[in-house]
Amino acid sequence: MNGVTVSAKVNGDAVQYVCPPDESLLDVLRNRLNLTGVKEGCGTGDCGACSITLDGRLVCSCLVLGAEAEGREIGTVEGLSEGGKLHTLQEQFIEKAALQCGICTPGFLVAAKVLLERNSNPSEEEIRYALAGNLCRCTGYDKIVRAVQSSAKIMRRGKKASR
Amino acid sequence: MRFESPTTTKAAAALLASESGVAHVLAGGTDLLVRMKMGATEPDLVVDIKRIDSLRELKVTAAGVHIGAAVPAIMLGESDKLRGLWPGVVEAANLIGSDQIQGRCTVAGNLCNASPAADSVPALIAAGAKAVVVGTKGKRRVAVEKVVLGPGRTSLARDEFIEAIVLPARAGKSADAYLRFTPRTEMDIAVVSAAINLTLSRGIVQSAKVVLGAVAPTAVIVPAAAKALIGTKLDDAALAKMVTACEAACNPIDDKRGTIEYRTKVAGVMARRAALIAFERAGGAK
Numbered sequence: 001m002n003g004v005t006v007s008a009k010v011n012g013d014a015v016q017y018v019c020p021p022d023e024s025l026l027d028v029l030r031n032r033l034n035l036t037g038v039k040e041g042c043g044t045g046d047c048g049a050c051s052i053t054l055d056g057r058l059v060c061s062c063l064v065l066g067a068e069a070e071g072r073e074i075g076t077v078e079g080l081s082e083g084g085k086l087h088t089l090q091e092q093f094i095e096k097a098a099l100q101c102g103i104c105t106p107g108f109l110v111a112a113k114v115l116l117e118r119n120s121n122p123s124e125e126e127i128r129y130a131l132a133g134n135l136c137r138c139t140g141y142d143k144i145v146r147a148v149q150s151s152a153k154i155m156r157r158g159k160k161a162s163r
Numbered sequence: 164m165r166f167e168s169p170t171t172t173k174a175a176a177a178l179l180a181s182e183s184g185v186a187h188v189l190a191g192g193t194d195l196l197v198r199m200k201m202g203a204t205e206p207d208l209v210v211d212i213k214r215i216d217s218l219r220e221l222k223v224t225a226a227g228v229h230i231g232a233a234v235p236a237i238m239l240g241e242s243d244k245l246r247g248l249w250p251g252v253v254e255a256a257n258l259i260g261s262d263q264i265q266g267r268c269t270v271a272g273n274l275c276n277a278s279p280a281a282d283s284v285p286a287l288i289a290a291g292a293k294a295v296v297v298g299t300k301g302k303r304r305v306a307v308e309k310v311v312l313g314p315g316r317t318s319l320a321r322d323e324f325i326e327a328i329v330l331p332a333r334a335g336k337s338a339d340a341y342l343r344f345t346p347r348t349e350m351d352i353a354v355v356s357a358a359i360n361l362t363l364s365r366g367i368v369q370s371a372k373v374v375l376g377a378v379a380p381t382a383v384i385v386p387a388a389a390k391a392l393i394g395t396k397l398d399d400a401a402l403a404k405m406v407t408a409c410e411a412a413c414n415p416i417d418d419k420r421g422t423i424e425y426r427t428k429v430a431g432v433m434a435r436r437a438a439l440i441a442f443e444r445a446g447g448a449k
Contacts, residue, residue: 021165045196057235062200063191063193064196065189067211068189070168111263129349130262133261133264133350
C-alpha cells in the first residue's frame with residue numbers, strides 16, 4: 001500500500017505526515033501526531049468522542065481520511081488552552097464536575113466551543129441539540145449542559161469587558 | 164487502496180472508468196467510511212470529489228437552486244434564502260445525524276447511499292429535484308426518483324457520479340414540509356417519513372406532491388394523495404382522503420423499529436401533519 005504524503009495545519013502549527021490511504025484522520029492524529037486528546041469511541045460517527053474542527057467545521061475525525069486533510073486546518077482539544085491557561089469551557093467543566101471517566105470530554109469541549117462561536121447565548125434546548133452528537137455514559141449530561149451555560153455567561157461578560 | 168483527489172469532473176469520471184476493481188466516490192464519507200470500517204466494502208480506489216471547485220458551490224437564484232455534490236448539509240440550513248424557498252428540503256437535510264455529521268454529509272451522498280429511510284430523498288422528490296449526473300460520456304439530468312433502484316442500488320453507471328442536485332424555480336405561494344417519525348428526537352433513523360410540496364392559488368391548493376419515506380424499498384410518490392389535496396383548502400374530508408391514499412401506498416418491512424400496521428398508520432399521520440405545515444407556510448388559511 002502506497003503512503004500518502006499530507007501537509008496540513010493542526011492547532012495553527014504546520015504538520016506533515018505520511019499515512020496509508022485508508023487510515024482515518026483520528027488514527028493519524030493519535031498515532032502519528034501524538035495528539036491523544038482526540039478519542040475513539042465507536043469509530044462510526046455515533047459518539048462524537050473524536051470530534052475535531054476541519055476548516056472550522058465540527059466533524060468526527062473517525063469519518064475523515066487522513067489523506068483528505070491536505071491543506072486543511074484541523075483543530076483539536078489541545079488547541080483550546082492558550083499560553084498554558086485553560087479555556088473557559090475547560091475551567092467550567094472542572095468547576096461543575098462535568099466529567100467522570102473523561103473519554104467523551106475532549107469531544108464535548110470541541111463541540112461546545114463551536115456552538116458558542118456560533119451562538120453566544122444558547123438556550124438549554126439549543127445546547128442539548130448541538131451536543132446530541134456527543135455521547136456520555138457517566139454524567140447524565142446535566143452537568144455538561146450547566147458547564148456550557150456558565151461558560152457562555154462568562155464568555156459574554158468577557159466580551160463586553162474587552163470592548 | 165488508491166486515494167485520488169481530482170480537480171475536474173472529467174478527471175474524476177476517467178479515474179472511475181479506468182478502475183477494474185471496486186471504486187467509490189467520496190463526498191462527505193459519513194456512509195462510505197462506516198462501510199469501509201465494517202468491512203462491508205473493500206475499495207481498490209476512492210475518488211474524493213471535494214477538490215472539484217464547482218462541486219462545492221451552493222447557488223440560490225430566482226431561476227432555481229444548485230446544490231453541488233460536495234456541499235455539506237449544514238450549509239443548506241445556513242442559507243436564509245434557501246430556507247425561505249424550500250423549508251422542507253432544508254429541514255429534511257438538516258435532520259441527518261448530528262452537527263458532526265452535518266458538517267460532512269451531502270444530499271447527493273444521501274441519495275446515492277440509496278437507503279429507504281434517507282431523510283433528504285422524499286423532500287427532494289417532492290420538490291421536483293433533478294440530479295446532474297456526470298460521466299465519461301458527458302452530462303445528463305435525471306429526476307431524483309430515477310436514481311434509486313432499491314436499497315443500496317442506484318441507476319448510475321460505473322463511471323458516473325452526481326455533480327449537483329438542482330431544484331426548479333419556485334412559483335409564488337408555494338411551500339414544502341418534511342416530517343419523520345423516530346422514537347427519539349435526535350440521532351435516529353426514520354421509521355416513517357413524509358414530504359409534501361404545495362402551490363396555492365387564491366388560497367386553494369393548485370398543485371401538490373406527496374412522497375413517503377421508509378415505507379417501501381424506495382421513496383414512494385403517491386399521486387392519489389396529491390390529487391385528494393388539489394382544489395381544496397385542506398378541509399377534513401380532503402385530508403382524510405389523502406391519508407387513505409397514503410396508507411394504501413405503503414409496503415413497509417416488519418421489524419423491531421415498527422410493524423407493518425404501525426408504519427402504515429403513522430405514514431398517514433406524518434403526511435397529514437406535513438400537509439398542514441406546508442399549507443400554512445405557503446400562506447394558506449383554513
